[in-house]
Structure formats: C-alpha cells, structure tokens
Amino acid sequence: MSRAIRHLDDSPWERAKMEPIVRADIAAFGAGRAEMANAMIEQSGVRVRPDRSRGRSAGINPSGRFEPVSRHVFDDGWNSLEELPPFKTEVQVERPRTIITRNESPDISFDRSINPYRGCEHGCVYCFARPTHSFMGLSPGLDFESKLFAKPDAARLLDKELSKEGYQPRTIAIGTNTDPYQPIEKQYRIMREILEVLEARGHPVGIVTKSALVTRDIDILSRMAERGLAKVALSVTTLDRMLARTMEPRASTPTKRLEAIRQLTDAGIPTSVMVAPIIPGLNDQEMERILDSARAAGAREAGYVILRLPLEVSPIFKDWLLRHYPDRYRHVMSLIRSMRDGKDYDSEWGKRMKGSGPYAWQIGRRFEITAKRLGLNAERRVLRTDHFVAAGKDQEQLMLL
Numbered sequence: 001m002s003r004a005i006r007h008l009d010d011s012p013w014e015r016a017k018m019e020p021i022v023r024a025d026i027a028a029f030g031a032g033r034a035e036m037a038n039a040m041i042e043q044s045g046v047r048v049r050p051d052r053s054r055g056r057s058a059g060i061n062p063s064g065r066f067e068p069v070s071r072h073v074f075d076d077g078w079n080s081l082e083e084l085p086p087f088k089t090e091v092q093v094e095r096p097r098t099i100i101t102r103n104e105s106p107d108i109s110f111d112r113s114i115n116p117y118r119g120c121e122h123g124c125v126y127c128f129a130r131p132t133h134s135f136m137g138l139s140p141g142l143d144f145e146s147k148l149f150a151k152p153d154a155a156r157l158l159d160k161e162l163s164k165e166g167y168q169p170r171t172i173a174i175g176t177n178t179d180p181y182q183p184i185e186k187q188y189r190i191m192r193e194i195l196e197v198l199e200a201r202g203h204p205v206g207i208v209t210k211s212a213l214v215t216r217d218i219d220i221l222s223r224m225a226e227r228g229l230a231k232v233a234l235s236v237t238t239l240d241r242m243l244a245r246t247m248e249p250r251a252s253t254p255t256k257r258l259e260a261i262r263q264l265t266d267a268g269i270p271t272s273v274m275v276a277p278i279i280p281g282l283n284d285q286e287m288e289r290i291l292d293s294a295r296a297a298g299a300r301e302a303g304y305v306i307l308r309l310p311l312e313v314s315p316i317f318k319d320w321l322l323r324h325y326p327d328r329y330r331h332v333m334s335l336i337r338s339m340r341d342g343k344d345y346d347s348e349w350g351k352r353m354k355g356s357g358p359y360a361w362q363i364g365r366r367f368e369i370t371a372k373r374l375g376l377n378a379e380r381r382v383l384r385t386d387h388f389v390a391a392g393k394d395q396e397q398l399m400l401l
Contacts, residue, residue, distance in 0.1 A: 020044035034326030064134035155193035163391035181211035202387030265298025272301035280335035
C-alpha cells in the first residue's frame with residue numbers, strides 16, 4: 001500500500017526521500033559501514049523490491065522534486081506489497097512545438113541538439129539526464145527508465161525549423177540527453193526520420209549513443225559522411241560485462257559497441273569513443289584498455305567525462321553502489337568528493353565535466369598519454385555546413401499543408 005504525505009515547508013523530495021539516503025551515507029562512513037547503511041535504506045521503505053525492478057538499474061523511485069506530495073510504501077499487514085506489479089516500459093506520445101534545443105554553455109562543443117525521446121530505457125544509473133523527468137511530474141528513479149515519451153513529429157518539426165528565414169546551420173548534436181537509439185527506436189524509427197531530413201537538407205549531425213542499433217542507419221550515415229555531414233561517438237563505460245549489466249542494464253553490451261565502431265568505420269563514417277563516465281574506484285582502471293580496444297576497432301578520436309551526480313542522481317547512484325558494491329562504497333565516494341571540492345557534485349563550468357584536484361588531474365594525464373600513444377585525436381574531424389539547402393517557397397508551402 002502507498003500513502004501520500006503533503007509537506008508545507010521544505011521540498012517534499014528533500015525531506016522525505018533524501019533523508020534516508022543521507023543518513024545511510026553517514027552510516028557507511030561510520031562504525032556501521034555499508035551493512036548498516038543498507039539496513040537503514042531497507043527499513044525506510046525507500047528501496048523498491050528487486051522483483052519489481054528486475055532489469056533496471058535504479059533501486060528507488062522517489063517523487064519528483066517539484067511534487068507537492070511524496071509517496072511512501074508500507075506494509076498494511078495484508079501482504080499488499082507483494083501485489084505491486086513490476087515496472088514495465090510504457091511509452092506516451094509527446095507533441096512539442098519545437099524540436100531543436102539551444103544552449104550557451106561554454107564547456108560543451110555544440111549550441112543546439114535534438115532529443116527524439118524523453119526518458120531512456122537503457123537505464124544507466126549514473127545518467128545526468130534523470131532529473132529532467134521531474135519536470136513531467138515523474139520520478140528520476142525507475143520512472144525515468146520505464147515511463148518514456150516519444151516525439152513522432154520530430155522530423156516534421158525539424159524540417160519546419162530548418163526552413164525558417166535566417167536559419168544558420170551548425171552541427172546538431174543528438175544523444176546528449178537521452179539515447180536516440182534506445183530500444184523503443186526499433187518501433188518508432190524517429191531517429192531514422194530525423195536523419196532523412198538532415199540528409200535531404202545537407203545539415204551536419206553528431207551522434208552519441210550506447211547502442212549498436214546505430215548500425216541500422218549506416219546507409220544514410222555513410223552517404224552523409226561522404227559529404228562531411230556526419231560523425232558518430234560510441235560511449236563505452238566498461239569492458240566488464242557484469243558491471244555493464246548492473247550499471248546500464250538495457251544498453252548494448254561492450255562487445256556490441258566495439259563491433260558497432262568497427263562497422264561504422266568500415267563504412268567510412270568518422271567514429272570516436274567516449275569513455276564516459278569515468279567512475280573512480282570502479283571503472284577508471286579500465287580507461288587504457290577501453291581506448292586501446294576502441295582504437296583497434298577503428299576509432300580515431302576519443303574523449304572522457306568524469307562522473308556527474310546532479311540533484312536526484314546522487315541518491316540513486318549511492319543506493320545502487322550500496323546494493324551492488326557495498327565494499328567499495330567508501331572508497332568510490334571519497335574519490336568522487338576529492339574531485340568535487342568535497343561535494344557529490346560541482347556544477348561550475350570548466351569543472352563539471354573533468355573535475356578538479358589531484359585524482360582528476362591524474363585521470364586527465366593518463367587519458368592524454370594513452371590517446372597520444374594510440375594516435376587518437378591526431379586530427380579532429382570538423383563537419384561541413386556549406387551543403388545546407390534552405391527550403392524554397394514551394395517547399396515551404398507544401399510543408400504547411
């Protein structure tokens with residue numbers, strides 16, 4: 001059974017959901033260690049039963065931070081908790097007015113992006129996009145992985161926006177918030193429709209994904225690559241299948257991602273690897289192996305990002321770490337905080353992606369040395385904008401019909 005509790009002062013999410021995780025974190029660094037921390041979370045009722053969250057990475061489903069009430073699950077004596085169904089993937093249709101999102105962030109390389117979906121079934125526990133689900137009145141936890149939104153009008157909206165008078169083409173990034181090739185793309189094919197529009201308009205695109213499904217669109221991407229209009233980055237977090245299964249349960253396996261790099265490269269599509277995120281004490285020791293494997297598969301460029309834990313991502317990640325790697329909890333969190341000025345996360349521009357401090361510096365130097373040894377980033381591929389075709393009046397009129 002569940003009940004709703006209204007809070008009048010502080011954020012209900014902060015009071016009702018953060019507190020058990022905060023107390024567990026303190027216990028994990030105290031005499032009780034991880035065993036005490038896990039017991040405290042279990043007793044609080046925050047953690048979802050494993051049979052309900054099977055195949056998902058998040059173990060909690062806290063109310064969104066903007067909600068006026070928070071929901072608490074408790075046993076009413078009738079074994080009603082056992083009747084709660086597992087979290088199944090549900091997809092709703094979202095019809096936004098525009099599809100291109102713009103930003104002015106000084107520490108990222110693009111100023112516009114497209115997200116064909118909201119939420120992501122890959123369910124990466126560390127995903128920095130989880131907090132965006134709160135804007136829909138949903139949880140950044142299990143809801144983010146199971147209650148998804150598709151934007152079937154994306155291609156039409158894109159064509160309309162590219163037709164606006166005065167539009168200046170620059171590379172559109174896709175896959176920056178949620179993965180465009182997540183499993184539901186097989187059914188909706190929104191990403192392929194977007195690529196068809198971009199190819200017809202001669203507009204450059206950069207794609208980031210964890211899915212081998214990107215190889216389905218090799219036909220379009222290879223034609224665009226010949227004109228200098230496309231490049232793809234595969235994100236490889238670990239080569240450990242067990243770690244990947246628990247951390248990003250519905251993404252392609254590491255082997256499949258490396259195979260995708262090979263297929264894309266063989267098709268003449270500029271392909272890079274992103275070692276992201278690097279989680280100190282968990283996967284940072286794999287960085288050199290990942291870069292070496294990606295280079296052998298054909299990658300010519302590489303990048304990395306340090307783990308980011310904004311807003312609700314922090315308690316979700318902490319709960320996951322306590323469930324799967326309790327013996328490493330203190331070490332991992334200590335290293336994370338050493339790179340974030342003693343905090344779980346520092347959103348300051350220039351620091352949020354790479355961190356700061358001695359350990360962050362060491363990771364950066366290791367990456368630079370390995371990339372140089374392997375010949376990665378020797379030449380950066382810059383996409384072209386001179387192929388862009390603006391819509392003529394006849395095309396604009398047809399589009400409005």
